[in-house]
Amino acid sequence: MTAPGTAGDTRTATAAEESAPNRLLLPALALGAFSIGTDSLIISGLLNRIAADLTVSAATAGQLISVFALVYAIGAPVLATVTGMLDRKRLLLLALTVFVAANLLGAVAPDYPVLMASRVLAAVGAGLYLPCAMAVTVGVTPQHRRGRALAVVAGGMSAATALGVPLGTLIGALGDWRLTLVLVAVLATVAVGVLAVAVPRVPAPPRVTVGQRLRAAAHPQVLIALLANVLACAGEFTVMVYVAPLAEEVTGTGAAGISAFLLVSGCAALAGSAVGGRAADRFGGRTAYNGAVAVLLAGLAATVPLALAAPGGSRLTWVLFALVLCVIGVASWALPPAQNHLISGLDIPEPTVALSLNGSSSYLGLAVGGALGGLAMEHGSVTALTLAATGVELLALLTVVLAVTLTGRGGSAAR
Incomplete structure (x- = not known):
């Protein structure tokens, strides 16, 4: 995020x-x-x-x-x-x-x-x-x-x-x-x-002014970067907003177990921030960001079979669920430094104004993910929740692939 x-x-x-x-x-x-x-x-x-x-x-x-x-x-x-x-x-x-x-x-x-x-x-x-x-x-x-x-x-x-x-x-x-x-x-x-x-x-x-912010957001390279970030965060939070009922359904855990899973996810988030920053410095913001989205998609996709078939309450299920949360945590918190690196390296007017919109794009993704997850829970199940998250994250990956196609690979931010 x-x-x-x-x-x-x-x-x-x-x-x-x-x-x-x-x-x-x-x-x-x-x-x-x-x-x-x-x-x-x-x-x-x-x-x-x-x-x-x-x-x-x-x-x-x-x-x-x-x-x-x-x-x-x-x-x-x-x-x-x-x-x-x-x-x-x-x-x-x-x-x-x-x-x-x-x-x-x-x-x-x-x-x-x-x-x-x-x-x-x-x-x-x-x-x-x-x-x-x-x-x-x-x-x-x-x-x-x-x-x-x-x-x-x-x-x-x-x-x-x-x-x-x-x-x-x-x-x-x-x-x-x-x-x-x-x-x-x-x-x-x-x-x-x-x-x-x-x-x-x-x-x-x-x-x-608001006009300056809107003009920065309307630049094609910035717009597609912000759209990708909204989708990436929406996919993540479709699951993470409802991680408590998901954990209960998949593992049969109670309140203490949910806190333990959140702690695992949080520690992974700290590692993800460091990984994202180092990857962006070494490989470029675009490559680091696209890689983080791909890993996040893999983590969210792994929740689908867990929701479908995992034997609730078994030790294996606990371990697998914790590992999946680790993958999601690392990948999702690798996104911010990579995204900042990407936008700051774009050849655009007022890149600092464009950077100021990153937080809003992440929170907009959180809002979309929470709403989508709510619909899945209200009209489906935790399986529908995981499928919806995976689908949105797939759209995010397709968007960043499109960004590479449209903007090319020139410059460190575009690598």
Whole structure:
């Protein structure tokens, strides 16, 4: 999944080049990203609990993730434009405050509509925070240290996948799913407190209009890259949003087992980020991205026979399911660095503006995958779920093959 936010809408102040950021700043920014990353996917591990508590189906509960992702995908570029001239520190604190309020509202939600409203509000906070956090990181970090600094902040999202989501799922399963949202709010509140002290004044970046973003997205090479990413992420999340009911059906596991599977998937995601970056540097962004999509397709295709014929509850099934989640985790998190490498190397006007759209394309894929998976669960079965995911990922692979055919193989990004 593409890391949300880029440095594309930023301009570094001269003074920022001369000093390293406050030691508390990057960990605090990463903690905010960790809380948002945990919040955006934690529902997937709690679907059955939420569905039972609010008297809705698991498929309906899954739309909480889809709506969050859709609001982020559409709202982040618009919000970045509307708030472009605001002081970055105030914007960070405002964004996390909105996010905290949204999770507290979700924790006390009496019914599904209120919980859905809280997810919309949380997505607004996330859409404000993540791009701004990346911008601040660039603005306070010297040129020669920016790569490492951005990796620290983006690492909050990866760590959320590896630790926050399975831990939150376990806490919600052993106690109450509402407690998980409270803990997310507490983490974000701590980040607010530290950021209030640690963030210096960072000048607002040059304003990038919605028109500029649309023109960047409309460039043929960018458009096909973003379309491929939407499809690749949609295929992944068709399964991963509903990984809890899928795991229950295939392996016969309970809440603790689901948390264990999510932990395996999260650790694989951390490895995937490293693999994707190294592969992009060595083979080029296009080759690395296409390879990751092909591996992701293989992993999703492997869920089909597991859903069809695996003997639920056997040790072999557990091992095979864990291995498949590892493959999916590595491949899906290899996509973001490869995609960023690919787009940054294209011979296009304003490549940094095009890069800023990556996060939205990933979250749009999450929204599409969650909706498609919900339809499969509502009108079919977990087998239909795995077949739908595989079909969408096949479309993603065909799209990247088409991209190679149309754009050729010139340049490092196109290799």
